[in-house]
Amino acid sequence: MFYKNINLKKRGEMIAFLTKHYRYHTLNSWNRSTSYANNIKLYNIEKPADIDNDTWWQLLELTEWQEELSDLLADFGRSYNWQWQAGINGRSGGYVVLYKGGIQTSGYKSYCTHCGQLNYQAVPDNQTGICGRCDARARVNFQKTHMQIFTWPGKDIDMDEDFRDWSTDDIRDRVKLIQKFDRLCDSIVREYISTCRSYRITEEEILVPKTIKVLEPVGR
Numbered sequence: 101m102f103y104k105n106i107n108l109k110k111r112g113e114m115i116a117f118l119t120k121h122y123r124y125h126t127l128n129s130w131n132r133s134t135s136y137a138n139n140i141k142l143y144n145i146e147k148p149a150d151i152d153n154d155t156w157w158q159l160l161e162l163t164e165w166q167e168e169l170s171d172l173l174a175d176f177g178r179s180y181n182w183q184w185q186a187g188i189n190g191r192s193g194g195y196v197v198l199y200k201g202g203i204q205t206s207g208y209k210s211y212c213t214h215c216g217q218l219n220y221q222a223v224p225d226n227q228t229g230i231c232g233r234c235d236a237r238a239r240v241n242f243q244k245t246h247m248q249i250f251t252w253p254g255k256d257i258d259m260d261e262d263f264r265d266w267s268t269d270d271i272r273d274r275v276k277l278i279q280k281f282d283r284l285c286d287s288i289v290r291e292y293i294s295t296c297r298s299y300r301i302t303e304e305e306i307l308v309p310k311t312i313k314v315l316e317p318v319g320r
């Protein structure tokens with residue numbers, strides 16, 4: 101659906117593919133930065149006849165789908181060591197957009213095994229630190245340098261680029277990246293359809309959670 105076969109030996113064909121590719125805002129419309137994108141709004145996608153309307157429109161908001169979607173996006177980012185990332189933008193989340201990003205050391209040295217709070221201070225050797233948030237004596241050092249992924253959400257990608265100045269190899273690499281991005285968008289649509297087929301949306305009554313106080317042993 102989104103993926104297009106491009107002759108990677110033809111400069112003109114590759115440049116035309118890049119310059120004519122669908123684009124969307126990286127942040128919002130007044131920021132004016134755009135990047136390669138695809139519109140995955142449901143009304144643009146043909147609903148297979150065997151999927152009922154309710155499932156088709158409601159699955160979008162369910163956690164099961166949101167998690168599958170984040171997995172697909174994360175796989176794409178990881179395959180580029182986060183230098184390129186795919187994200188969702190638009191008021192109703194209807195666009196997949198290509199972003200630039202990376203991975204860097206976070207500076208966090210320890211974390212709480214009880215509540216997950218991160219801490220910039222290292223715990224001295226053979227000791228367990230106290231968590232600044234939940235007070236549990238459960239703060240331990242990271243075994244490896246803790247890294248964090250960052251994204252440049254406002255950065256445009258190839259917005260005013262003149263590809264005639266680029267070497268053919270560089271153009272080809274960019275085309276391959278965008279093709280892989282288009283393939284990702286295809287697999288998002290495929291995955292949505294298959295998830296629709298594997299779930300039936302039912303309503304469940306849930307108990308309203310109530311906060312109670314409990315005593316918890318302190319680890320020493």
Ligand SMILES: [Zn+2]
Pocket residue numbers: 212213214215216217231232233234235236
């Ligand atoms: Zn904690």
